[in-house]
Amino acid sequence: MSKSGSDIVANVSIESSQREALAQRVLAMSPADRTEVLVSTADAALTRFTHEVSNQNLAAANVEISVRAIVDRRTGVAQTNRLDDDSLRATVERAVEMAKLSPPDPLTPDLPNAPTGAAVDGAYDAATAGADAGVRAELCAPVFAAAESAGCWSAGFASTSRSGLTVANTSGGLASFDGTDAALNIKMTATDSTGFAESYAASVGTIDPSAVARAAVDKARGTAAPSGVEPGDWTVVLEPAAFGELLIYLASHFSAQSFDDGSSFFSDGLDRAYFSERFTLFDDFAHPLAPGMPFDFEAQPTQRLPLVENGVVRSIVTDSYYAKKLGRENTGHALPAPNAYGPQARNLVVAGGPKTTQQLIAETKRGLLVSRFWYIRTVDRKRAIVTGMTRDGTFAIEDGRVTHGVRNLRFNVGIVDLLGACEFSSEQRRTGSYHYSLVSPAAKFERFKFTSTTDF
Amino acid sequence: MEFEAAAARALDTASARGADYADARVEVERAERIEVRNGVVATLSDATSTGMGVRALVDGAWGFAASSDLSDAGIDAAASRAVDIARASAAIARRRVGMPPSRAYVDEFVALVRRDPQDVPLGDRVALLLEAERALHGPSAIAVGRAWLDVWRTDKYFFSTIGSRIAQRLRQTGSGIEAMAVGDGDVQIRTYPGDVGLYQSGGWEIVEAARLVEEAPRIAREASELLRAPQCPSGTFDVILGSSQMSLQIHESCGHPAELDRVMGWEANFSGTSFLEIQQLGKLKYGSDLVTIEIDNTLERGMATVGYDDEGTRSIRSDIVRDGVLAGYEMSNDTARAIGRESNACVRAAGWTSVPMIRMCNLTLKPGDVPFEHLFDDVADGIYMESNRSWSIDDRRLNFQFGCEMAWEIKNGKRGRLLKNPTYGGVTPQFWNSCDAIGDAKSWFPWGTPNCGKGEPMQTGRTTQAAAPARFRNVEVGVGYRG
Secondary structure, three states, rough: OOOOOHOOOOOOOOOOHHHHHHHHHHHHOOOOOOEEOOOOOOEEEEEEEEEEEEEEEEEEEEEEEEEEEEEEOEEEEHHHHEHHHHHHHHHHHHHHHHHHHHHOOOOOOOOOOOOOOOOOOOOOHHHOOOOOOOHHHHHHHHHHHHHHHOEEEEEEEEEEEEEEEEEEOOOOOOOEEEEEEEEEEEEEEEEOOOOEEEEEOOOOOOOOOHHHHHHHHHHHHHHHOOOOOOOOEEEEEEEHHHHHHHHHHHHHHEEEHHHOOOOOOOOOOOOEEOOOOOOOEEEOOOOOOOOOOEEEEOOOOOOEEEEEEEOOOOOOOHHHHHHHHHOOOOOOOOOOOOOOOOOOOOOOOEOOOOOOHHHHHHHEEEEEEEEEEEEEEEEEEOEEEEEEEEEEEEEEOOEEEEEEEEEEEEEEEEEHHOOOOEEEEEEEEEEEOOOOOOOOOOOOEEEEEEEEOOOO | OHHHHHHHOOHHHEEEEEEEEOEEEEEEEEEEEEEOOEEEEEEEEEEEEEEEEEEEEEOEEEEEEOOOOHHHHHHHHHHHHHHHHHHHHHHOOOOOOOOOOOOOEEEEEEEEOOOOOHHHOOOHHHHHHHHHHHHHOOOOOOEEEEEEEEEOOOOEEEEEEEOOOOEEEEEEEEEEEEEEEEEEEEEEEEOOOOOOOOOEOHHHHHHHHHHHHHHHHHHHHHHHHHHEEEEOOEEEEEEEEEEEHHHHHHHHHOOOEEHHHOOOOOOOOOOOOEEEEHHHEEEEEEOOOOOOOOEEEOOOOOOOOEEEOOOOOOOEEEEEEOOOEOOOOOOOOOOOOOHOOOOOOOEEOOOOOOOEEOOOOOOOOOOOOEEHHHHHHHOOOEEEEEEEEEEEOOOOOEEEEEEEEEEEEOOOOOOEEEEOEEEEEEHHHHHHHOEEEEEEEEOOOEEEEEEEOOOOOOOOOOOEEOOOEEEEEEEEEEEHOOO
C-alpha cells in the first residue's frame, strides 16, 4: 500500500482534543440560555471506475461548525466552515438572532449531559485514515484484471474515509467519536448479464478485492443468457444486500415522530406481534460488523435496543424532544439539529436464523434468488407497501438448486405483510450504501409479488 | 475577480506538479431553511460553506481534490492532492479518457432576482410559514401540517489553466406546504405546489407566487377527503397527467436516460445505464410526433440555469427529442468528444466538495395546442392524476411505476369522483409514443426539482422540467395496489 505526503490535508484532519477545544471556544462566545456545538470533520476519498478506467477520482476535506442556540425555549441553528474567531462569533450571533425570531416551544428539552460510553473497538483504523489514492488504486487493479480475464467490464467504486464528531453543550454534555470506513462495490457486465458484489469495513485492509471481484464475475457469468419468467407470487431468497435495501424502508416507522403522528404501521401500539416470530431486529451501534458511534448528535448515549423481538414490536427510538413529548426515556437517537424528521434508528441489525443460505435454497422447490434491488420507493406509507426492481444477478431456483439467470422484474410488496412469513440465514453481512448501513442475513419469503418484467 | 489569487496559486501548484490542465472552482454557499411543523418552528437554520475544488488532468486521467482550508498551505495541499490522484488514476487506466476544454471564457453571470429574500425580514419569513401551516389545520383529520422555505445563494468562481475566469451569482428559492391526514387505518398526504413545493431560480417573488396561505385550506381539505375517497381502480385506461406529474415523468424517463455518461456506462454501478444507446441517435422513435424535449439552461426560472457549467462551457439550447425522435444527449467535454460532438454545458457539481459530472439540465417539453380543459373531451373512460407520491424506474430507464397523491375518474369527457392511491406504469418509449395530446402554452409551467440524486458519492442536484398536462392512451393503472 502506498502513501504520498500530500494526501493528508492540513488543518482539517484535527484530532478530538482539538475539536473539543474548538467547541468550548464557541460555547464561550454564546449569550444564549443554552447552546450546543457540533464540530464535524470529514476527509473522504473515492475512486470511481468504469470499463477499467477511473472516470472520477476524488477527495474532499472539510470542517463544519454547527451552533444550536436556545433562548427562552426558542431555537435557532447556524453553521459555518470558517474557523477564525470572527466567523465563529458571527455564526453564534446568527443562531441567537434566529432563535429570538422563533416562537417559544414549551417542549424544548434540556440538553443532555449524561456520560457517554467508550468508542466501540474497531470503529477506527489508522491505515484507513491515512489511505491515499494509491491504496484505492490497489483495490481497483484486481477488479480490472478479473473483468478482463472473464471477458466482462467492471464499474464501481473503492472508497476510504475518516470522520470525526464532537458534540458539546452548556449543560456539560461532551462526546467525541472518530471513525473510518472503506468500501469496494462492483458491478460486472458480461454480454447479456450483470453481477454485483460488495464489501464494507472500518479497516481497508480487511477488504479482499480479488474475492469481491470473483463474486461479481461469478454472478455475471451465472446469469448469462437470462430467461424470462412470469410475474406473480414467487418464493424468493433475498441476499443480504437485497433484503437490507428493502428493510431500510421500514426503519423510519420506528421513529418516535412517526409513532406519534400516526404514520407508523404500529402507531396503534407497541408490544404486539406484527411479524413472524422468526423476525428479530435490533438497533445496535456496537455490532462487530458495523461498529458505530456510541452517542447521538445531542451527546446522549445511544441505547442498544431490541426494536422487534420474535415478531413483537418492542421499542421506538427517541431523542430529547420526543422523550419529553411522549414521556419516554431518551434512547439517544437524535439526528443533527435542525431536524424535522425526528429521531432515527441508524444501526439496524437483523438476527440470523438456524439455517445456512444454502439450506434455504436447497429447501426451495421453485423460486428466485435475488442479489440486489434498485430504486425502491414507498407506494403506501402506512401499510409500508414499496415497489422496486431486481438488478445485477437474479437467478432461478429449481428443485433446491440455483440453475440459471432470469431477466429482471418489478415488485410491489407490503413489507409488514411479507415479514409475517419468513426465514433468515445464519450468515450475517454488513451491507449498505451512502445513506445507510445495516447488518443482515439472507431472507426467504414464500409470497413475494412480482408485477411486471423487463427484456434484460 | 474575487478569489483570483487563491485560484492562481492552485493552478500554479497543479501545473508545477505536472498537471497538463487544471481548473479551480471556489464556491461560497449560503443555505437558509425554515420549516414549521404543527405550529412549531422545527428548523430555523442558516449555513454558510466556503471552499475550493481543484480538478487536474495528468496523462489523460482526472483527479479532483477539495478543501475548506483556503490558506496558502491548504490550497497547495488540495492542488497537489488533485495531481497525485490524477496520477494514480493514470497508473491503472486501460486508456485515456480525459481531455482539456477547448475554449476559455472571461465573463460574469448574474441570476435574475426581482426581490432579494434578504430584504424580507427574517421574522416576516417565519411568520408567513406559521400562518400557512396554521391554515392547514381546518379538517380534524389533519395530524401533521408542514410549511417550509429554502433560500440558496451561491457565488461561484471558475478559473482554468487555459485562461477561463468566470464569476457567477446564482440564487434559488423554494417554498411549500404539506398536510398529512390520518384516519381509519390510512394516511393521505397532499403537497403544494406540485409535489415538493415551488422551486425556481430567483428570489422572494417565487415565494409570493406560491400563495401558500391562500391555498392551504384547499390542500388540507383534499388530504382529508382522500381518506374517504374510493381506491383508484386497476386496469387499462386513458390517462391525463397534470403538469407537475409530467415534470416527474420527463425527469425520470427522459432526463436521466439522456445523460451521456450514463449511456456510456459511467454510472453503471449506481444510477444505471440507459436504453438511449448511441447507435439509436437520430433513429429511435422515442415518442409520438408531438413530443419535442429540449435542454435549456438559459431558461429564466430554471433551477439548472447558469451562464457556464462547471467545466467552463457556456450554456446553450439543444435537443434531446425532436418531433418524437432521439436527437441528442446531456453531455460533458469528454463524453461529447467520444461521440464526435461538442459539450452542451451539462456538467455541474453539487458544491465545492463535489466533482463536476453530467447533471440533468432544465428540460422543456414543447407545449401543444390543446387547452387543458379540452384534454378531457375525447376520453370515454380515463383517470386524471396529479402531484407525484412515488417514483421508481429500472436501471436502464425503461420499466417505470409512478404514483400520485390524487386522481379523478374521467367519464365521457367529464372529470368525476376523487380517487386515492393512483399508480400507473409502463415502458418508456411505448408510453411516450402513446401521447396523443399536450396542453397549450397557458398550462405549461417550469417545475423545479431540488433533490435529484446521482453519482458516488451521491450528489444532490437541482433542475427544472417545464411541461403542460398531457394525455396518454391505454396506460396500465393501479399496479401498486392490485391484489
